[in-house]
Amino acid sequence: GAGVSQTPSNKVTEKGKYVELRCDPISGHTALYWYRQSLGQGPEFLIYFQGTGAADDSGLPNDRFFAVRPEGSVSTLKIQRTERGDSAVYLCASSLEPPGVQNFGPGTRLTVL
Amino acid sequence: SQQGEEDPQALSIQEGENATMNCSYKTSINNLQWYRQNSGRGLVHLILIRSNEREKHSGRLRVTLDTSKKSSSLLITASRAADTASYFCAPTSYDKVIFGPGTSLSVIP
Numbered sequence: 044g045a046g047v048s049q050t051p052s053n054k055v056t057e058k059g060k061y062v063e064l065r066c067d068p069i070s071g072h073t074a075l076y077w078y079r080q081s082l083g084q085g086p087e088f089l090i091y092f093q094g095t096g097a098a099d100d101s102g103l104p105n106d107r108f109f110a111v112r113p114e115g116s117v118s119t120l121k122i123q124r125t126e127r128g129d130s131a132v133y134l135c136a137s138s139l140e141p142p143g144v145q146n147f148g149p150g151t152r153l154t155v156l
Numbered sequence: 157s158q159q160g161e162e163d164p165q166a167l168s169i170q171e172g173e174n175a176t177m178n179c180s181y182k183t184s185i186n187n188l189q190w191y192r193q194n195s196g197r198g199l200v201h202l203i204l205i206r207s208n209e210r211e212k213h214s215g216r217l218r219v220t221l222d223t224s225k226k227s228s229s230l231l232i233t234a235s236r237a238a239d240t241a242s243y244f245c246a247p248t249s250y251d252k253v254i255f256g257p258g259t260s261l262s263v264i265p
Contacts, residue, residue, distance in 0.1 A: 147198035
């Protein structure tokens, strides 16, 4: 069956621009997670959705970051006024229910020039 | 939620040898998971051990859990070059999973 997919796989943008990263979870998975991973580091938790609502957004670094999941399936991570420090791989994962096994997507590599 | 700390940070072994990685955490958990990440790719779930279990096997993987010491270990037996990857433990208490910095394993052919 289809796994978690993320688009785009790579995104290069200029400092100050707005970007949207998309995650398509496994069908039927109620929990969806966003992480950010820098080179040589473990995934850093950003936000977690249970259904349509953000159950925990404590990992979002500042108010430039926002995520939505309007219909309880696809999620979009939005970053405003990007900075060079936002460059990282953004990972999405879904699970049937928390805190179960997380199924990860391949990630989106974001580069801010 | 809490973060696991893996030890060692890096490990290099010869193909065929066993590799042991350790994980420590600080508070009570529902379960503990181990994940693998090949360079440049997403994480892959390896094994989940519940708090009432002490040992679990899956193929060449053996995981132990000692809740009294708040620690877990992952043993990979008869390692292969394809096992070269980063390994992360994820102690899970309620909802979200927090990853530590991981152990980077290199298996030399």
